[in-house]
Amino acid sequence: MTLSEWFPHTTIPFIANAPMFGFADVNLATAVTKAHGFGFIGGGFDFRTESTQLANLKTQLAEARSILDLAENETLPLGVGFITFQSEGFVENVIPILWENRVAAVWLSFPKDDEDHEVLIRAIRRYRDWDVKLFVQVGTVRAAETAVGQGVDGLVVQGTDAGGHQWARGAGLISLVPEVRDLVNARNATTVVLAAGGIVDGRGCVAALGLGADGIVMGTRFLVTSECPAPSAMKQTIVASSDGGVSTIKSVRHDVFQSTDVFPRQYDGRAVIGVSYEDSQEGISDEEVIRRYNEARKAGEDDRRTVWAGASVGSIKEVVSVGDVIQTTQQEVRMILERMKGEL
Numbered sequence: 001m002t003l004s005e006w007f008p009h010t011t012i013p014f015i016a017n018a019p020m021f022g023f024a025d026v027n028l029a030t031a032v033t034k035a036h037g038f039g040f041i042g043g044g045f046d047f048r049t050e051s052t053q054l055a056n057l058k059t060q061l062a063e064a065r066s067i068l069d070l071a072e073n074e075t076l077p078l079g080v081g082f083i084t085f086q087s088e089g090f091v092e093n094v095i096p097i098l099w100e101n102r103v104a105a106v107w108l109s110f111p112k113d114d115e116d117h118e119v120l121i122r123a124i125r126r127y128r129d130w131d132v133k134l135f136v137q138v139g140t141v142r143a144a145e146t147a148v149g150q151g152v153d154g155l156v157v158q159g160t161d162a163g164g165h166q167w168a169r170g171a172g173l174i175s176l177v178p179e180v181r182d183l184v185n186a187r188n189a190t191t192v193v194l195a196a197g198g199i200v201d202g203r204g205c206v207a208a209l210g211l212g213a214d215g216i217v218m219g220t221r222f223l224v225t226s227e228c229p230a231p232s233a234m235k236q237t238i239v240a241s242s243d244g245g246v247s248t249i250k251s252v253r254h255d256v257f258q259s260t261d262v263f264p265r266q267y268d269g270r271a272v273i274g275v276s277y278e279d280s281q282e283g284i285s286d287e288e289v290i291r292r293y294n295e296a297r298k299a300g301e302d303d304r305r306t307v308w309a310g311a312s313v314g315s316i317k318e319v320v321s322v323g324d325v326i327q328t329t330q331q332e333v334r335m336i337l338e339r340m341k342g343e344l
């Protein structure tokens, strides 16, 4: 089975948006699906019964059904992604919501230990009347091996150019994707391979496909779209950034400064180097940087907020629509391949 058989509304090459929690909401995800990509909603990380994230997810899934004009029993042609390092409550509280809403895909990422996904995957597989595809984001070959062993349908191979959280010790897509592809092939597994990390246009997409991916995921590119609920200042910071290897950095410090340092230590995150990071480089203590951050937020200023973004920020020149991103990327891919065919 291929991606376009699993998700018949999608066109090739397959493009999905990353389930960026707080940014990939129902509007972004349904816009991606409507534009013949595959939309993911960011479902969050709090799976307790009283979780407001889950209450919000329920509302969004009902909204998605209405936006896409689907009957009650029809599969919802989008997925939901979760951050799983504290997975208590997932089986009892999350899976029933996903099943009731007939979501077409689930994305798991950032477990405390790779083995922890086994229980969640088994619990989802118990629902025989639910045709759901399971994706796990992996940043190392070892994590990919574990996920393939757990019988996932798809791997999202995340390279270190990626925006947002990621494996602290990892590699770029150019070395990671071929090694994961070989691993999947050597196992005779049918696992689909998606590439994520620094892809923002057709050029990156062709590269990823050449490396052995079956499709791509973009995060930062979809963050800078008119449908994304991210604050305009955040989008403009990315548009104004260039030379991503210099203007962004992979570090746990971004979380420390805004008191969100809750991820297990095997993960860090890539974001635009901002005021807080610069203060810290100049020798200002963490306590003081955090104090300044809190004060700015209290005053309603957004300039210290972490802008999670990938190393390809320099190729994002403007805010465009989701439809534009998907159409242009797919068109570019065809043009590049045509040109290469001629040249070769």
Ligand SMILES: Cc1cc2nc3c(=O)[nH]c(=O)nc-3n(C[C@H](O)[C@H](O)[C@H](O)COP(=O)(O)O)c2cc1C
Binding pocket: 018, 019, 020, 021, 023, 042, 081, 082, 083, 108, 109, 110, 137, 158, 161, 162, 163, 164, 165, 196, 197, 198, 199, 217, 218, 219, 220, 221, 223, 308, 309, 310, 311, 312
């Ligand atoms: C703003 C932002 C938020 C993100 N949030 C999540 C998240 O909630 N869950 C997740 O699995 N990945 C998250 N990621 C990482 C993406 O899944 C993906 O690996 C990354 O966006 C790919 O790199 P790119 O941004 O260069 O396209 C986030 C990325 C960004 C930029």
